[in-house]
Amino acid sequence: MVSLICLSVLGPLSAQTTKQPITSGKRYPRFVIRNAMIVDGNGTPASGPKDIVIENNRIAEVAALDPVALRDGRARRPHGDVEIDATGKYVLPGLINAHGHVQYERAGIPQPVDYCLKLWLACGITTVRDVGSDTKQTLPLRDHSAKGEVTAPRLLIYPMFGYPPAPRNADEARARVREIKQMGADGIKILGVDRDIMAALLDEAHKLGLRVAHHAGVEETNAWDDIKFGTTSIEHWYGIPDAAIESGRQNFPSSYNYANEVDRFRYAGRLWREASPERLTKVLEAMVAANVAWDPTLDIYEASRDLQRAQTQPWFAEYLHPTLEEYFKPNPANHGSYFIGWSSTDETFWKENYRIWMAALREFDRLGGTIGAGEDSGFIYQMYGFGLIRTLELHQEAGFHPLKIIQHATGNNAKILGVEDRLGRIRAGYLADLIVVNGNPLENLKVLYPTGVDEIKDGKTVHTGGVEWTIKDGIPYHGPTLMREIKEMVAKARSERAAKAARQ
Numbered sequence: 222m223v224s225l226i227c228l229s230v231l232g233p234l235s236a237q238t239t240k241q242p243i244t245s246g247k248r249y250p251r252f253v254i255r256n257a258m259i260v261d262g263n264g265t266p267a268s269g270p271k272d273i274v275i276e277n278n279r280i281a282e283v284a285a286l287d288p289v290a291l292r293d294g295r296a297r298r299p300h301g302d303v304e305i306d307a308t309g310k311y312v313l314p315g316l317i318n319a320h321g322h323v324q325y326e327r328a329g330i331p332q333p334v335d336y337c338l339k340l341w342l343a344c345g346i347t348t349v350r351d352v353g354s355d356t357k358q359t360l361p362l363r364d365h366s367a368k369g370e371v372t373a374p375r376l377l378i379y380p381m382f383g384y385p386p387a388p389r390n391a392d393e394a395r396a397r398v399r400e401i402k403q404m405g406a407d408g409i410k411i412l413g414v415d416r417d418i419m420a421a422l423l424d425e426a427h428k429l430g431l432r433v434a435h436h437a438g439v440e441e442t443n444a445w446d447d448i449k450f451g452t453t454s455i456e457h458w459y460g461i462p463d464a465a466i467e468s469g470r471q472n473f474p475s476s477y478n479y480a481n482e483v484d485r486f487r488y489a490g491r492l493w494r495e496a497s498p499e500r501l502t503k504v505l506e507a508m509v510a511a512n513v514a515w516d517p518t519l520d521i522y523e524a525s526r527d528l529q530r531a532q533t534q535p536w537f538a539e540y541l542h543p544t545l546e547e548y549f550k551p552n553p554a555n556h557g558s559y560f561i562g563w564s565s566t567d568e569t570f571w572k573e574n575y576r577i578w579m580a581a582l583r584e585f586d587r588l589g590g591t592i593g594a595g596e597d598s599g600f601i602y603q604m605y606g607f608g609l610i611r612t613l614e615l616h617q618e619a620g621f622h623p624l625k626i627i628q629h630a631t632g633n634n635a636k637i638l639g640v641e642d643r644l645g646r647i648r649a650g651y652l653a654d655l656i657v658v659n660g661n662p663l664e665n666l667k668v669l670y671p672t673g674v675d676e677i678k679d680g681k682t683v684h685t686g687g688v689e690w691t692i693k694d695g696i697p698y699h700g701p702t703l704m705r706e707i708k709e710m711v712a713k714a715r716s717e718r719a720a721k722a723a724r725q
């Protein structure tokens with residue numbers, strides 16, 4: 222009786238009554254994140270301290286705390302027995318990766334899917350737009366993830382439009398779109414389609430309410446077609462400078478062969494310089510007017526401008542799965558493994574290419590365009606999750622304020638995915654997708670890397686950083702625990718591989 226009275230009196234006043242540690246991987250009817258500094262997904266400044274109440278899979282309340290009342294011990298705080306202490310930490314909406322690939326294999330060699338799913342979570346990614354995967358596996362995986370039955374981010378599946386077999390005319394294109402809709406997919410990924418097919422497929426997709434992500438290659442169509450037919454987002458960047466070239470075609474050497482990836486990536490590095498700045502502005506303005514978003518995946522081409530950096534990323538030492546490691550090795554048989562005879566000249570052209578590309582992104586933003594963030598990892602030396610954080614660093618290099626960069630990866634990506642009414646924000650009523658970060662990502666985006674950063678505190682070097690908790694759909698996952706599991710998975714795969722090699 223006495224304790225009941227005490228609770229009812231003290232409960233709302235004191236957060237420090239009966240704290241229980243939170244368990245990774247378990248959804249709670251109610252828990253509270255205490256003392257959080259919040260960076261929301263809409264580009265507004267950091268604000269705190271705040272208590273965030275999560276009930277099941279929803280954000281129930283975001284309570285601002287009065288610092289004077291807190292100091293005097295009379296702050297009214299939301300009650301919650303289970304809590305995460307976020308004192309000194311930053312809380313952001315869960316990161317959305319607008320360009321991911323769920324991979325079960327590399328070059329036909331099986332790779333545990335947990336490897337990419339857990340890396341994504343450990344890097345603070347709670348939603349992935351999967352743009353091209355084995356849908357027989359990923360559609361059921363998406364549903365398991367939605368039910369909280371598997372340790373994974375929430376997935377939106379965009380099957381590849383073109384295979385197999387590739388639609389040959391407008392009728393077949395429409396039939397394929399209907400088939401994708403019937404599968405229960407969330408959207409469509411297109412790559413290398415001719416204009417008549419593109420017109421038909423986008424018309425049908427609009428009728429059925431399917432969003433379309435376009436990896437524009439160097440092909441018949443370019444950004445003008447995306448603008449005309451209403452693509453949701455242009456992935457990467459091809460198709461944008463192409464649309465701004467005076468002659469309509471890049472000045473390729475006569476020996477150029479698009480099917481040769483060394484050629485393709487080498488001359489891609491000389492593409493932006495051929496775009497006319499005046500025409501480029503017109504293309505970007507038209508993209509804004511037609512509501513075509515841009516997901517530049519800046520990280521995935523970085524090896525082209527600095528191969529040595531790409532090949533020596535520190536997390537490879539303990540976290541690079543041997544299957545992925547093998548795939549990254551230069552080999553014409555593997556997509557994106559084109560670094561054979563890559564020269565200082567190639568890197569120099571690519572550095573210039575990045576400068577013009579980044580300036581175009583800034584211009585697109587100034588004009589009011591929607592910029593998202595995606596990683597395209599699993600190719601070209603990018604590890605799942607780490608690639609997205611590197612992309613954010615490159616958005617900073619492009620000149621964006623960190624508040625806007627976080628918006629690119631949260632609020633803007635939610636808009637591109639059509640889920641902005643429930644994801645990408647820290648707001649009561651929204652789904653409980655949040656991350657608790659050890660450190661201030663507005664000062665240093667590198668604190669998001671799960672391998673952490675070193676800082677000087679009281680004259681001593683301390684290791685800190687990383688995403689402490691990734692909360693997806695109300696389920697908290699402990700980042701360091703995930704990383705330990707990944708490290709063990711990699712160590713086991715490496716020793717199995719070594720044992721196999723010894724037997725041969």
Ligand SMILES: [Zn+2]
Pocket residue numbers: 320322352597
């Ligand atoms: Zn991709």
